[in-house]
Amino acid sequence: MKEYTPKEIESKWQAHWAGTRLYATDEDSSKPKYYALEQFPYPSGDGLHMGHMRVYSIGDVIARFRRMNGYRVLHPMGADAFGLPAENAAINRGVNPGEWTLKNMDRFVKEQSMMGVSYDWDRYVATCLPEYYRFNQWLFLLFYERGLAYRKKAFVNWCPDCSTVLANEQVENGRCWRCDSEVTKKELEQWFLRITDYAERLLEGLDRLPKWPEKVKAMQRNWIGKSEGAHVSFSIPELEDERVTVFTTRPDTLYGVTYMVVAPEHPLVPRLIKGKENESVILEFIEQMKKQTEIERTSTDAEKVGYPTGAYAKHPLTGEMIPIWVANYVLMDYGTGAVMGVPAHDERDFQFAKKYDLPIKVVIQPEGEPLEEPLTEAYTEDGKLVNSGPFNGMNNREALSAIAEHLAETNQGGPTVNYRLRDWLISRQRYWGTPIPMIYCDACGTVPVPKEDLPVLLPEDVVFDGKRNPLTTSETFVQTTCPSCGREARRETDTMDTFFDSSWYFMRYTDSKNTEVPFDPEKVNNWLPVDEYIGGIEHAVLHLLYSRFFTKVLYDAGMIAVDEPFASLLTQGMVLKDGFKMSKSKGNVVSPLEIVEKYGADTARFFILFAAPPDRDLDWSDAGVEGSYRFLNRVWRLIAQNESLFGQKADTGRELTGDARELRRILHQTIKKVTHEIGERNHFNTAISAIMELVNALYAYPENADRSIFREALEKLVILLAPFVPHITEELWQMMGKQESVHKEAWPAFDPEALVQNEVEIAVQINGKVREKLVVPTSASRDEVEKQALQQDRIRMLIEGKTVRKVIVVPGKLVNIVAN
RNA sequence: GCCGAAGUGGCGGAAUUGGCAGACGCGCACGACUCAAAAUCGUGUUCCCAAAAGGAGUGUGGGUUCGAGUCCCACCUUCGGCACCA
Numbered sequence: 001m002k003e004y005t006p007k008e009i010e011s012k013w014q015a016h017w018a019g020t021r022l023y024a025t026d027e028d029s030s031k032p033k034y035y036a037l038e039q040f041p042y043p044s045g046d047g048l049h050m051g052h053m054r055v056y057s058i059g060d061v062i063a064r065f066r067r068m069n070g071y072r073v074l075h076p077m078g079a080d081a082f083g084l085p086a087e088n089a090a091i092n093r094g095v096n097p098g099e100w101t102l103k104n105m106d107r108f109v110k111e112q113s114m115m116g117v118s119y120d121w122d123r124y125v126a127t128c129l130p131e132y133y134r135f136n137q138w139l140f141l142l143f144y145e146r147g148l149a150y151r152k153k154a155f156v157n158w159c160p161d162c163s164t165v166l167a168n169e170q171v172e173n174g175r176c177w178r179c180d181s182e183v184t185k186k187e188l189e190q191w192f193l194r195i196t197d198y199a200e201r202l203l204e205g206l207d208r209l210p211k212w213p214e215k216v217k218a219m220q221r222n223w224i225g226k227s228e229g230a231h232v233s234f235s236i237p238e239l240e241d242e243r244v245t246v247f248t249t250r251p252d253t254l255y256g257v258t259y260m261v262v263a264p265e266h267p268l269v270p271r272l273i274k275g276k277e278n279e280s281v282i283l284e285f286i287e288q289m290k291k292q293t294e295i296e297r298t299s300t301d302a303e304k305v306g307y308p309t310g311a312y313a314k315h316p317l318t319g320e321m322i323p324i325w326v327a328n329y330v331l332m333d334y335g336t337g338a339v340m341g342v343p344a345h346d347e348r349d350f351q352f353a354k355k356y357d358l359p360i361k362v363v364i365q366p367e368g369e370p371l372e373e374p375l376t377e378a379y380t381e382d383g384k385l386v387n388s389g390p391f392n393g394m395n396n397r398e399a400l401s402a403i404a405e406h407l408a409e410t411n412q413g414g415p416t417v418n419y420r421l422r423d424w425l426i427s428r429q430r431y432w433g434t435p436i437p438m439i440y441c442d443a444c445g446t447v448p449v450p451k452e453d454l455p456v457l458l459p460e461d462v463v464f465d466g467k468r469n470p471l472t473t474s475e476t477f478v479q480t481t482c483p484s485c486g487r488e489a490r491r492e493t494d495t496m497d498t499f500f501d502s503s504w505y506f507m508r509y510t511d512s513k514n515t516e517v518p519f520d521p522e523k524v525n526n527w528l529p530v531d532e533y534i535g536g537i538e539h540a541v542l543h544l545l546y547s548r549f550f551t552k553v554l555y556d557a558g559m560i561a562v563d564e565p566f567a568s569l570l571t572q573g574m575v576l577k578d579g580f581k582m583s584k585s586k587g588n589v590v591s592p593l594e595i596v597e598k599y600g601a602d603t604a605r606f607f608i609l610f611a612a613p614p615d616r617d618l619d620w621s622d623a624g625v626e627g628s629y630r631f632l633n634r635v636w637r638l639i640a641q642n643e644s645l646f647g648q649k650a651d652t653g654r655e656l657t658g659d660a661r662e663l664r665r666i667l668h669q670t671i672k673k674v675t676h677e678i679g680e681r682n683h684f685n686t687a688i689s690a691i692m693e694l695v696n697a698l699y700a701y702p703e704n705a706d707r708s709i710f711r712e713a714l715e716k717l718v719i720l721l722a723p724f725v726p727h728i729t730e731e732l733w734q735m736m737g738k739q740e741s742v743h744k745e746a747w748p749a750f751d752p753e754a755l756v757q758n759e760v761e762i763a764v765q766i767n768g769k770v771r772e773k774l775v776v777p778t779s780a781s782r783d784e785v786e787k788q789a790l791q792q793d794r795i796r797m798l799i800e801g802k803t804v805r806k807v808i809v810v811p812g813k814l815v816n817i818v819a820n
Numbered sequence: 821g822c823c824g825a826a827g828u829g830g831c832g833g834a835a836u837u838g839g840c841a842g843a844c845g846c847g848c849a850c851g852a853c854u855c856a857a858a859a860u861c862g863u864g865u866u867c868c869c870a871a872a873a874g875g876a877g878u879g880u881g882g883g884u885u886c887g888a889g890u891c892c893c894a895c896c897u898u899c900g901g902c903a904c905c906a
Contacts, residue, residue, distance in 0.1 A: 219900090246906080297904095329904040335905070346906075420905065537900085610845070619832065621832070634860095676836080686833090688844080690844080761840090765886090767886080768886070
């Protein structure tokens, strides 16, 4: 008997598949389409890790399963190839970032191929190549034309370690998402994409994504941060009725305002404090605030500090003069940067008022017992309005809109919706990214590079000294002529956030070689949306939000027919070892290559898919890997030992009885289960356990029983295993004398007829406890089953002396006798 | 504080609509094969009780139901996200 030698088999079939272009995309339009996609990797210098191996294993099962089920499947791969590490390698080791990246990309492709994954490599995209990034520039110009790309001066997030700015989404708890350094603020002129124009649609679209995890949708909703309320405009008489607008979610408490607070960065502050007693103190305070990091500034337990400006605003409804304060707890980048203080009905305002001895005015009373004054805490529940002029007695819920509308009628504000989402800052002061295709001309201002002049290529004559943006050191790059007037002009030296690259790569795969436009609308519509997108949860608000934004913009531009890119999202869990995430510092890293070397890719894939459902964390277990290897050997032997069967002519069509009939039932039950678990639930672990049960049944099948069904079961077994372990199944298929690839086989259908059993074992319960088992014909009626159950010796004994109150019969399952 | 997910044997996990809790695998124990071991094949393996009979049992406490891991109420713990958000 031939031994199972994974190394030999795997390289043999990988070469064969590549040679026969087995996984070239099937374009047969008579078949339903299926787009299976795994997030493309950043080709780091370290090669594949287990996390990669897990995503690709999951994606490959899905792609292979769909192909066998008659779909034309798009299953591409690429590289998210721009990014900081390449540039840092250039700075630290003097290597060329492009060469370095291409070398790593090759390594990734090689390692992915060793896994036996069924990609159509012809559609490979690498974002760092001009063929790709010229269309980043093309798309940037499209955004610009549509008024969705703009430049503005703003306080932006600055990562001192990466020496570049960051988008809000890339700051996690005040730290850089990439290097974990504390982020500071810098005032710079930068390019932004107007994602806030799409806030409502990005929010609303989530409701149409039933196949996305709740968790991810919740995170996006949270991030978009919609809140409904009102703008209230206060005039400042001493500044010629200049207005300060506040945003509030509680316009019903408007009569309870006893002070107002503006953020230290609020543009009106200098005028408010000019010539006032506190002027120098406040200026000093503002300087302090600027020096603080994001963490210090927004920490919940930071002491609330404020100063009265000495200026007053006029209450829009009562005409009262309200003192204006400056305080650290009001943030310039949320709402309007100014808030109204209602200490009686807001906890934070209450604390602040207590600390600075500001008046507290109750304007909402609960039903029943009135509040005891002075208050010991803010009353934030519902109630009836008091001290609120014409709104007295009104329920506060009604007052919310009544007061907001009254403000609108009197031109002092009105109902509004506020979002937490900010525009996406895409400028980066780094070399290894897509140059932003803009030119600055003294005469014409900001001029876009004409589309026919694209790509704006990254120059090679740059200095990597880690001190400045290398692009600024290239004279040939910076100096150019104005496309509009032809005079000398300067190029923009910022490059794009690499999340720009990955926001549309899944569209590019559908037409990856197009040299005119990013993609042909017909081709993209032939495949989008992605039917199953698989990747890590870490992109819940980054990549996944940006991609949704791009899709909506391109939908509006008429370039694609769908406005949501990913119909179904599968977020795979982490790979842990000994309860911790694998990491170099922990020293608990298991190398995919070593596992492949020792057991083969099939074993590695099999273990990963069997050990846990894909969306849960997976604890790596060496013993578990051994077990998987053992199982594949078990399957191998089962077929190798019976190889002679396949040389004979199949002998089918006989009536099956006994063991043969039972094996056929198990086979069809397995087909049903595996089909459902993969196709409907993505539960590969339970699909595999069903296959294991079939193998156990095949081992237990008597030697002298019918061979034809045994042979058929072995063939189906190999087909069912093919999506999980493509190499061993291909080899076994060949061993069975088949000419074509097993991966071109049709997925087996189950025969409902075969599932029918003559007899079934049911449980007999007394008061819900199982007391006896009973085998009855499947055809037995309820009455017969009940009668038989009550006749069992043991049951008769146990209910003796009791009254049977009720008997419940669940056909095929159980009988429950209620007796006391 | 708000939002989301999850708590099941020694371990990973299963139980699709309320119907025999613990499938499948790991580990462990025993047996067969072997001079012996490995490999393999087989048997057993939730806990308590020496075994049987019996009892307990899906984070905790209540409830609905003939019947609850599954549904309802209240809580506890863990993980993840957001947070001076006005």
